[in-house]
Amino acid sequence: MEHGSRNLWYRTIYNSLPTAERLFRLGLQDLTSATCRLCNDxxxxxxxxxxxxxxxxxxxxxxxxxHYYRAAY
Ligand SMILES: [Zn+2]
Incomplete structure (x- = not known):
């Protein structure tokens, strides 16, 4: 498994993805809300x-x- 894939997998399992919700809760960035900055939905x-x-x-x-195509060969 590639490092990037493993990192994504690890961060998902241990709830450490850099989501706006997490960053807002931890105060790690100057966010005004936990809403998605891309869609605002x-x-x-x-x-x-x-x-x-x-x-x-x-x-x-x-x-x-x-990733699927790489794994198939
Ligand atoms: Zn979104």
């Missing part, structure tokens, strides 16, 4: 970051497709 949770955000969806599809 919902709180930026790990589920929103990985699955639900309509702006990130096409990017994730591209990334998952690249």
């Amino acid at each position: 919902d709180i930026d949770t790990p589920a929103h970051l990985l699955v639900l955000c309509r702006h990130r969806h096409s990017v994730w599809n591209l990334i998952w497709g690249q």
Whole structure:
């Protein structure tokens, strides 16, 4: 498994993805809310970051497709 994939997997399992919700809660960035900065539709949770955000969806599809093709060969 590539380092980036392993890092994403680890951060997902241990709830340490840099979501707006987490960064806002920890005060690590100058955020005024925990709402997703891309779509402004919902709180930026790990589920929103990985699955639900309509702006990130096409990017994730591209990334998952690249990893799937690499794993197939
Ligand atoms: Zn979003």
